[in-house]
Amino acid sequence: MRNLETDLIHKGEQYNETRAITPPIYQTATYIAGETIDEQLADATSTKSPFFYHRHGNPTNSQLGEILAKLEKTEDALLLATGMAAISTAVLTCVVAGDHVIAQHAHYAAAQVFFKEFLPAYGIEVTHVDQTDIANFEAAVQKNTKLIYVETPSNPNLEITDLEAVAQLARNNKIFTIVDNTFASPINQTPRDFGIDAVVHSATKYLGGHSDLTAGAICGSKEFIHQAWRKSLLLGASLSPMDSWLLLRGLKTLTLRIKQINENALELATWLEGQQGIKKVTYAGLPSHSQHALAKKQMHGFTGMLTIELSGDSEQIGYSNAQTVLKQLEIFANAVSLGGVESLVTHPASLWNSVQQREAGVKPLFPLGLLRISVGIEHIDDLKADLKQALLSLI
Known part of the structure; x- marks a missing residue:
């Protein structure tokens, strides 16, 4: 097994079908179909298909998915246009009207608005808790709780959530867990080590690292990423080819x-x-x-x-x-x-x-x-x- 520093540069190279050391920018909206109708159908329905239509995926995104899954110790990863696209897509993959979510008092400002205004407007109940005490999460659990969403360290007050305790509580109650790992980066913290189900990132930040792109990422099991990908096809927040290429470049360092x-x-x-x-x-x-x-x-x-x-x-x-x-x-x-x-x-x-x-x-x-x-x-x-x-x- 290769070390992380090596995989950041070389993992997923099979998606570069050229002889170029640096993968090209796939600046195309659509791809020529295979020789048969069945081949085109397979491309249209395959999760994150890299050679069908840009909203479904592209080769650079496929390579990025392998690298980010390696970083976060998950089975797969999905790339989207922004961090908020990753957050909203991941959450909406988990909950529908009538469900209940536990979130923190401290979150990224746009995520706070999403939990305080957007979800309740669509019939999803949200309870906000002080993240510094696991007892607050325990007290908030309801029969219809489907998701615990946390961010640690939190933005901007740098409070810490006990990931192991949250994951154990969630398992005991059959609740899905998502962690925003943007502030930590997967170099400093890997939530999967503590039993967390899925991870989201604003890849605009540490992953890109040069303040020249916007991107988001969802990391989780193959099944969860498949469901998130299906949701993303309808929400439509595709990562642009140029930003995808810039993110791949940034991850190398x-x-x-x-x-x-x-x-x-x-x-x-x-x-x-x-x-x-x-x-x-x-x-x-x-x-x-x-x-x-x-x-x-x-x-x-x-x-x-x-x-x-x-x-x-x-x-x-x-x-x-x-x-x-x-x-x-x-x-x-x-x-x-x-x-x-x-x-x-x-x-x-x-x-x-x-x-x-x-x-x-x-x-x-x-x-x-x-x-x-x-x-x-x-x-x-x-x-x-x-x-x-x-x-x-x-x-």
Whole structure:
């Protein structure tokens, strides 16, 4: 059996039917049928057929599926146009009107809207729980619960869900489980090791790694991927040929990028804990993280994601300080998304709180002085220097 680093470059090469070292971009919507009607019918009905019509699949997506299944230790994988396409397709493969879903309080903002607004509008009940205590999941189980959907570490507050406990609870109650593994990446965490049924990714992030594509992935058993593929044919979120090719290219350096990102983030988070102007640093790799022991148990590395809460005697001062720091940063770009080779920073309250506060009287999820940081692969000394000069503007 070959090692992961080798498979990231070579697995699925049988789908490249040319003599080119780098697979071509299959920039075509349709393919010439086989010699017989039966052959065309087989292509039309085969799961992820690479040579029928682009909505069904293409050769690059087939190669990507083999690589991602290897990464997540699943039988198969399906590629889609965005992370939200992967999330919505995977969830809708599991539930119909009258079913019940258990989700967390903390999820990616668009996923939160999907669970809070979209699913209930179609007759699917959703219970949101605090992910830090398995007792909350246990208390939420109903007779019609069909799915437990979790995200760990969560976006953006970096809370950890006990994957083994969730998987055991689900097995005992015959409930399907899905984990959004985007923040961790399969290099740092493989949910299948703990009994989780399926995994979704925004492949736009760590898997692509260069902020130049959008893509989503679902990883699971062959049967689940077949059902998800059938659902995707109707939902229609096909991954474009160019983005497919870019994702295949990005995956080749995944282990190298994640290793450097992990190292940079741990050193940066440790250093930030001693800097003036910062009230709190949250990073799963720090002993100060309230769930550090659980993170160590189920993660091989702690990702490039961390948050800092800036000092301030009031929320308004925290907000003003966040604005000041964002304006002063030179290397860190103020931009959404994460997981690229470049370091990014964003203001969660401006994004998540506005979504959540559609419900009148709800307390804001995140402090106004909180910044989410996605650490890249730049030299660590330059990252420290950039943050230091920005923090000095608060003194």
